[in-house]
Amino acid sequence: MNESRAKKKLLSVLGALAAGALTLSMAACSGATESAAGGTADDSENSTIVIGADDGTEAHWAILKDKLAEEGIELEVRTINDGVQLNQGVQDGELDVNLFQHLIFLSQFNVNNGGTLVPVGATAVYPLAIYSEEYTAVEDLPEGATVAVPNNPTNLARALLNLQRAGLVELKDGGSSLSTPDDIVSSSVEVLPVDANQTVTALKDGSAQAAIVNNTQAQKGGLGDDLIIFKEDLDDPELAPYINAFVVREDQKDDPRWAALLEAYHSTEVEASVTELNQGNLQFKADWSAEDLQAELADLEDQLRATQ
Secondary structure, three states: OOHHHHHHHHHHHHHHHHHHHHHHHHHHHHHHHHHOOOOOOOOOOOOOOEEOOOOOOOOOHHHHHHHHHOOOOEEEEEEEEOOOEEEEEEHOOOEEEEEEEHHHHHHHHHHHHHOOEEEEEEEEEEOOEOOOOOOHHHHOOOOEEEEEEEEOOHHHHHHHHHHHHHEEEEEEEOOOOOOOOOHEEEEEEEEEEOHHHHHHHHHHOOOOOOEEEEHHHHHOOOOOHHHEOOOOOOOOOOHHHHHHEEEEHHHHHHOHHHHHHHHHOHHHHHHHHHHHHHOOOOEEEOOHHHHHHHHHHHHHHHHHHHHO
16 A cells, blocks of 8 residues: 555545544534533333322323323322421422422421522412301301311411401401411400311311301311301402412522423313312412512411411
């Protein structure tokens, strides 16, 4: 082989090696871009959402799974009955997201447990109504009637505000989402805090003439809307702390999968199933942005820290 031909062959080999290296480099860059964007349908880690809920057997979860599958996302629903565990699971990374709580509950978890959880989308607000089997209107409750209220801090304050709206109690400085029975300055009824699971029992065994019962307990206890003697106005801006939300760890809040999750949840089919489950007792809050929810949460956390 003469010198000229040898040089040409060497240049040809070097050119092929350079082209191969360039191709590998471009492929690596392409893979990094897809990962940073949240992955593709072929990326098993980023195309699966593990969500925690207090009841993953409800019908709307199956519909939601099908909706997300159309977008190449697999939804895995895990049922966990304890609210703190549901939040700790997200905090520890065992869950990607959870759905079970309103903002005031979330604020208390973050402040009391050093959490860094944030809402990324709203679902709905549910009523906390006053029920009675003996009376058909709030005005009919006799002086000194006993009203059972849930004793967990988040719903206790809300129950007291409801009693105030119903004209049954007056709270110091108008009350707040942190009010306690100590803030009652006047009352025409006897307020009886009990475990939330016992509010229906107190009503049915006669130890209370009325009770404030959350929507879930009312359904489980067989309380129909015909027994409601006072219901909140779900358009009231003061109910913002009680909006339910999808919650993630703060460093995951910009993951693009949450947009797909929210769109699927607020589809006609899923909303219809959730509405049927709750017998129409809810109001969807899809118009609340993640930024709005996070600002509300920050304000609630500031209020809570100020009391400690």
